[in-house]
Amino acid sequence: MKKVKADPKGVLSGSHYLDGDYAIAEGGLAAGCRFFAGYPITPSTETAERFSERIPSVGGVFIQMEDELASIAALIGAVWGGKKSMTVTSGPGFSLMMENIGLACMMETPLVIANVQRGGPSTGLPTLTGQQDMMQVRWGSHGDYKIIALSPDSPQECFDLTIEAFNLSEIYRVPTFVMTDECVGHMHEKVVIPPAEEIELVERKWYTGPKDQYLPYKNDKDMIPFMIKIGDGYRFHTTGLTHDERGYPVINAECQDVCVRHLNDKITMNADKIIRLEEDEIDNAEIIVISYGITSRVTTRAVRQARKAGIKVGTIRLITVWPFPEKRINELAKKVKAFVVPEINYGQMVLEVERCAAGQTPTVHVPHCGGWVHDPDDILKAIKEAAK
Numbered sequence: 001m002k003k004v005k006a007d008p009k010g011v012l013s014g015s016h017y018l019d020g021d022y023a024i025a026e027g028g029l030a031a032g033c034r035f036f037a038g039y040p041i042t043p044s045t046e047t048a049e050r051f052s053e054r055i056p057s058v059g060g061v062f063i064q065m066e067d068e069l070a071s072i073a074a075l076i077g078a079v080w081g082g083k084k085s086m087t088v089t090s091g092p093g094f095s096l097m098m099e100n101i102g103l104a105c106m107m108e109t110p111l112v113i114a115n116v117q118r119g120g121p122s123t124g125l126p127t128l129t130g131q132q133d134m135m136q137v138r139w140g141s142h143g144d145y146k147i148i149a150l151s152p153d154s155p156q157e158c159f160d161l162t163i164e165a166f167n168l169s170e171i172y173r174v175p176t177f178v179m180t181d182e183c184v185g186h187m188h189e190k191v192v193i194p195p196a197e198e199i200e201l202v203e204r205k206w207y208t209g210p211k212d213q214y215l216p217y218k219n220d221k222d223m224i225p226f227m228i229k230i231g232d233g234y235r236f237h238t239t240g241l242t243h244d245e246r247g248y249p250v251i252n253a254e255c256q257d258v259c260v261r262h263l264n265d266k267i268t269m270n271a272d273k274i275i276r277l278e279e280d281e282i283d284n285a286e287i288i289v290i291s292y293g294i295t296s297r298v299t300t301r302a303v304r305q306a307r308k309a310g311i312k313v314g315t316i317r318l319i320t321v322w323p324f325p326e327k328r329i330n331e332l333a334k335k336v337k338a339f340v341v342p343e344i345n346y347g348q349m350v351l352e353v354e355r356c357a358a359g360q361t362p363t364v365h366v367p368h369c370g371g372w373v374h375d376p377d378d379i380l381k382a383i384k385e386a387a388k
Contacts, residue, residue: 001170001171001202001203001205002202002203002205003200003201003202003203004200004201004202004203005196005197005199005200005201006030006031006032006196006197006199006200006201007032007058007196008195008196009057009058009059010029010030010031010032010033010058010196011029011030011193011194011195011196011199012026012193013193013194013195013196014192014193015190015191015192015193016190016191016192016193017188017189017190017191018155018159018188018189018191019046019155019185019186019187019188020116020152020154020155020158020180020184020185020186020187021043021044021045021046021047021050021088021116021158021185021186022046022047022050022155023155023156023158023159023162023191024047024088024114024158024159024162024178024180024185025046025047025050025051025054026050026054026159026191026193027158027159027160027161027162027163028051028086028112028162028166029051029054029055029058029060030159030163030193030196030199031084031112031162031163031165031166031167031199031201032084032166032201033055033060033083033084033085033086033112033166034055034058034059034060034061034083034084034085035060035061035063035074035075035078035079035083035084035085035086036048036051036052036055036060036061036062036063036085036086036087037062037063037064037065037070037071037072037074037075037078037085037087038051038063038064038065038068038071038087038088038089039064039065039066039067039068039070039071039089039093040064041068041089041090041091041092041093041126042090042118042126042127043090043116043118043126043127043182043185043186044088044089044090044093044114044115044116044185046185046186047088047114047116047185048062048064048088052064060083061078067096068087068089068093068094068096068097069096069097069099069100071087071089071097072087072097072100072101072103072104072111072113073100075087075104075109075111076100076103076104076107076109076111079109079110079111080107080109080227080229080230080238081229081230081231082229082230084110084112084166084170085111085112086111086112086113086114086162086166087111087112087113087114088113088114088115088116089113089114089115089116090115090116090117090118090126090182091117091118091120091121091123091124091130091132091133092120092122092123094113094115094133094136094137094140095136095140097113098136098140098141099141101113101140101141101147101175102141102142102143102145102240103240104175105141105143105145105146105147105174105175105263106143106145106239106240106241106259106263107238107239107240108173108174108217108225108263109173109175110169110170110172110173110174110175110176110204111169111175111176112162112165112166112169112175112176112177112178113175113176113177113178114162114177114178114180115133115137115177115178115179115180116180116181116182116184116185117129117130117131117132117133117179117180117181117182118130118181118182118370119132119369119370119371120132120133120370124370125370125371127182128182128370128371128372129181129182129183129294129344129370129371129372129373130181130182130344130345130370130371131181131292131293131294131295131343131344131345131348131370132344132345132348132370133179134149134179134321134343134345134348134349135348135349135351137149137177137179137322138322143260144260144263144264145260145263145264146174146263146264146266146267146268146322146323147174147175147176147177147267147322148165148168148169148172148174148175148176148177148267148274148320148322148323149176149177149178149179149320149321149322150164150165150176150177150178150179150276150319150320150321151178151179151180151292151293151318151319151320151321152178152180152184152293152319153184153292153293153294153296153297153317154184154187154189154297155184155187155188155189155190155191156189156190156191156192157319158178158180158184158185158191159191159193161178161319162178163199163201165177165178166201166202167200167201167202168274170202170203170204170205171202171224172224172266172267172270172274173224173225173227173266174266174267177322179293179321180293181293181294181344183294183373184293184294204227205220205224205225205226205227206226206227206228207226207227207228207234211232211233211234211235212235213235214226214228214234214235214236215245215246215247216228216236216237216238216245216246216247217243217244217245217246217247217259218245219262223262223265223266223269224266242255242256242259242260243255243259244259267323268323271323271326272327274320274323275320275323275325275328276319276320277316277317277318277319277320277325277328278315278316278317278319279314279315279316279317280314280315281307281312281313281314281315282314282315282316282332283314284312284314285312285313285314285336286311286312286313286336286337286387287306287311287312287313287314287336287337287338287339287340287383287386287387288313288314288315288316288332288336288338288339288340289302289303289313289314289315289316289339289340289341289342289379289383290315290316290318290329290339290340290341290349290353291315291316291317291318291341291342291343292317292318292319292321292343292349294344294373295342295343295344295373295374296315296317298342298373298374298376298379299315299342299374299376299379301376302376302377302379302380302383303315303379303383305376305380306380306383306384306387309384311383311384311387313383314336316328316332318349321349324349324352324356325356326352326356329352329353329356329357330356330357330358330360333356333357333358333360333361334360334361336361337361337362337386337387338361338362338363338364338386338387339353339357339361339362339363339364340364340366340379340382340383340386341353341363341364341365341366342365342366342368342374342378342379342382343365343366343367343368344368344369344370344373344374345367345368345369345370346367346369347365347367350363350365362386364382364385364386366378366379366382
């Protein structure tokens with residue numbers, strides 16, 4: 001992949017006081033996003049508003065679509081037209097996007113979706129927080145496929161990880177997600193935006209050979225096919241059906257094996273390059289607290305109190321939530337008394353921790369059904385119980 005520097009027109013370098021939603025928009029613009037299609041939904045609307053104000057000044061396009069289904073369809077078209085594209089949504093809107101997210105996966109379309117999570121199910125708690133879409137982002141559309149999802153815990157990371165999401169999406173030709181939440185989305189903090197020349201971006205792999213010989217799904221040596229811009233005269237076909245290298249439908253088990261295996265392998269075989277974790281005091285830990293997003297910040301107080309009480313506690317913050325850090329969790333499960341997993345849902349990522357621990361150590365869940373964050377004392381209680 002070719003590395004390039006950010007376009008200065010999209011970068012508001014300097015120190016700013018932004019909420020997470022605005023920071024997502026600034027991260028997208030700095031990453032080179034020049035097409036945004038979306039539909040307003042609390043608590044993500046501020047990102048769309050920021051794009052509507054800013055993107056015309058950098059030569060981009062903002063469209064408020066009639067709904068979330070149309071938003072993803074528009075993104076797919078814009079990407080194949082040559083533009084970096086993204087949208088933002090929450091709960092019910094995310095559910096509506098699932099069919100076309102599956103289409104984007106099958107077409108290997110690089111795009112970015114930010115989900116500012118709120119309490120559900122259904123309309124639920126439009127203005128209050130949740131972490132209840134973590135399994136949906138991985139499994140929400142039908143069929144076998146893999147995605148990449150990142151989880152910021154601050155407005156600064158909303159900016160940084162949106163850029164990273166675009167880079168990963170372009171590298172692996174896959175929909176990539178920024179899974180934030182209402183607390184982080186509406187939290188105002190200092191966000192430092194570096195000069196454009198310090199922001200490193202990934203240029204899409206463009207095909208430059210004979211136009212009549214282009215194969216949109218012929219894997220390069222890195223397993224990632226080249227892309228072109230529709231309308232530039234290339235021979236081109238793509239579909240949501242199982243397809244061959246030409247993009248033509250081939251409806252049999254043999255082609256399904258090649259096509260779908262590739263959608264999974266390109267992420268699974270590169271998982272070690274993709275996964276990012278933040279670890280603290282892991283080496284001698286007897287208990288490890290695993291968290292992500294806003295819950296990571298709430299966990300800090302409980303961990304600090306547990307350490308004062310003499311408990312050897314380490315922490316892992318999931319920056320990359322999908323692909324899940326299976327190998328690392330399995331490795332640590334051999335060494336610790338227990339994992340403690342607080343999250344604002346009734347059991348989602350904790351199931352992955354439990355699966356990867358594979359019975360080697362207990363996994364303790366600290367659930368919260370949404371609306372607000374945990375009481376740190378509940379997390380502390382779970383740590384103390386696990387340490388007995």
